[in-house]
Amino acid sequence: MTSPHHATNSHHSPLPAAVHDVFSVWAPHARAVGLVLDSADATPIPMHRTDDGWWVSDLRREQGRDYGFVLTGDDDEVRPARPDPRSTRQPSGVHGLSRVHRVDPARWTDSSWTGRQLAGSVIYEMHVGTFSTGGTLTSAIEHLDELVTLGVDMVEVMPVNAFNGEHGWGYDGVAWFAVHEAYGGPDAFQEFVDACHARGLAVCLDVVYNHLGPSGNYLPEFGPYLSAADGPWGSGLNLDGRDSGEVRRYIIDNALRWFDEFHVDALRLDAVHALHDGSAVHLLEELAVATESLSTHLGRPLSLVAESDRNDPRTITAREAGGLGLHAQWDDDVHHAVHAAISGERQGYFSDFGSLEALRQTLTGAFVHAGTWSSFRGRVHGRPVDVGRLPGSRFVAYTLTHDQVGNRAAGDRPSMNLSPQQLLAKAAIVLCSPFTPMLFQGEEWGAATPFCYFSSHPEPELAEAVRGGRRREFAATGWDPAEVADPQDPETFHRSKLDRAEQAAEPHAGILRVYRELIALRRAEPELSDPWLGSVRVEAGTEAADDRWLIVHRGSVALAVNLGTEPCRVPLDGEALLASGAVADTDSVFCQAFGFAVLRTS
Structure with a gap:
């Protein structure tokens, strides 16, 4: 991550892996910013302001060193040391000092990794x-x-x-x-x-x-x-x-x-x-x-x-x-x-x-x-x-x-x-x-x-607010408050x-x-991973418990599924590739309640 105090436009070039070398922070409304090192109680080291609201120190960032920023606001109030908004590590929690951390390139073993697209x-x-x-x-x-x-x-x-x-x-x-x-x-x-x-x-x-x-x-x-x-x-x-x-x-x-x-x-x-x-x-x-x-x-x-x-x-x-x-x-x-x-x-x-x-x-x-x-x-x-x-x-x-x-x-x-x-x-x-x-x-x-x-x-107070908020939210939608899991437990x-x-x-x-x-079947059958919606054809039965079936045609492969609570026959003929709670006959698929079968139909 480079020092970003000069990059405020809407165009972004790829960022080099190296972390910027000196301590800096964006605080455009502060009257003064001090850098504390190693301890929140350390004497703040004054930082100097740039024209674009960034404050910079001449001190170099050393791996593993703890630091924070002390800000003086428009009201001249000096706030306690705060972590860096761009902190790369918070070893003492989100209220504690930041710690300089760089990802070690030598620890990677994935140089041959070429990535993977979402499709498929x-x-x-x-x-x-x-x-x-x-x-x-x-x-x-x-x-x-x-x-x-x-x-x-x-x-x-x-x-x-x-x-x-x-x-x-x-x-x-x-x-x-x-x-x-x-x-x-x-x-x-x-x-x-x-x-x-x-x-x-x-x-x-x-x-x-x-x-x-x-x-x-x-x-x-x-x-x-x-x-x-x-x-x-x-x-x-x-x-x-x-x-x-x-x-x-x-x-x-x-x-x-x-x-x-x-x-x-x-x-x-x-x-x-x-x-x-x-x-x-x-x-x-x-x-x-x-x-x-x-x-x-x-x-x-x-x-x-x-x-x-x-x-x-x-x-x-x-x-x-x-x-x-x-x-x-x-x-x-x-x-x-x-x-x-x-x-x-x-x-x-x-x-x-x-x-x-x-x-x-x-x-x-x-x-x-x-x-x-x-x-x-x-x-x-x-x-x-x-x-x-x-x-x-x-x-x-x-x-x-x-x-x-x-x-x-x-x-x-x-x-x-x-x-x-x-x-x-x-x-x-x-x-x-x-x-x-x-x-x-x-x-x-x-x-x-x-x-x-x-x-x-x-x-x-925050814990109780979260707990009470969950109960009120579910009560408004008809849930019994006694059923709501206590998030803080x-x-x-x-x-x-x-x-x-x-x-x-x-x-x-x-x-x-x-x-x-x-x-495995999705991976083996190209028609199942075919992403084009226009090629999907769906047939359906009725909403009756013994006729509530669906057929999803994916080219020469089709899914037959019973969505009813009673057994039914789905009018689909083909070779069964995978079935659960269903048996493919010569001209139909007999499905138990919620059974399905994937068939090659041609």
Whole structure:
């Protein structure tokens, strides 16, 4: 990461791996800035101001040295020593001093890694703290070979940026350039990425640029990082106001650092609909340009994946065609259509889903809400997808995510409410779809452990605010407050850890076997990974319990699935390539409730 005090325009060249040599910080409104070394109580060393609001010291940054900044504001108040907004390590937590840390190029062994594109990949989402018993990046490496055997191509890691407390989801991060110490810090993340690449696994990192956490956010003391407008999680970032150029640079430099210094292959951008930017060139477009430049320089594909609830295909439309130029986006409509059709749930945002027609619409057009009425929102929502121009691989599809399970009151997985055959029917639809499939950790064996929302805020008032907020939120949607898992209870976190001993026992072993077979079949049959939505044809029965079937034609391969609670015959003839709860006869497929079969039809 170079010293950025001279780079405030909207054009970004690839950043060299070296960290800038001297201490510097952007604090345009400060009257004075002092550098403290080794101790927060040390006498501040005066820094000098440049014309663009940066303060610079002549002292060189030495690897492993602790430091912080003491700011004097317009009110002449001298604040305590604060960590560097661009800190690359926070060994004492987000309130402590920063530590100079450089990624050691000599520790990399992935010089032959050429990257992996999203199209054709199967993604696996994981949370570092609950993926392994140890809950660290190093202990997660012990289970990477399991993902290779499963058939995964890319590991998506929930946020690792530094946040207050020992454990949490990571979306309340405040030190965006640092890796959470409880996970092992930056060296452990380098080791993890390197280990993934050694096994042929790409790495996608979840990053949050739409808000900061409530504890340890000292950015407003340094400069106008935040906007005046409140978003759903507090103040958003100042992307289009006065001095927003440096704020935008702060975000883009952070994204490029993960790509360049940590060899990450993709970024999942959290809740981009909460990025409020009225600029002529949206931040996401600017980031897409910078990412493309760096990708060209590094000689490997770099991908940007958006989480957006707008159902707007312009997010993933090429810039030259009037879009923002991102490479993919999460598609909740696929999740809702599949889950509601199989589970029968219709509450909340499932209210417009569950029918065979809704499922057909998503499998052929990506969205149910595509400029149509949303009863949950009480308005028209979304925009149609041009299936002739946008491939389905730009939509990430899933049967569950951290949000879809963790934001239930008890953190209950579908495996805790549905039969094994229902779980497999959901998996078959997603893995035989034209989209980019994603699994959530433990899904592949129908894990019986919950994945709850958990936090470990040490401040009592903040802890109670989070606890009370969760209860009020679920009470408003009809949940019994007694069912809401206490996010601050350490047991809520520990109960969310995966139990791999389950894999050896039924029904988990059988579920895992079918998941592996489905992924292998997708890899073996080009028509199943064909991304073009226009080539997908769907037939359906009726909504009667014994006639509720679906056929998804993918060229000469087709998926027949029974979505009813009674056995039925699906009118499809062919050679069975894979079946679960179903038998292919001469002119039809006999399916038990939620049984499926994949057939070669010609």
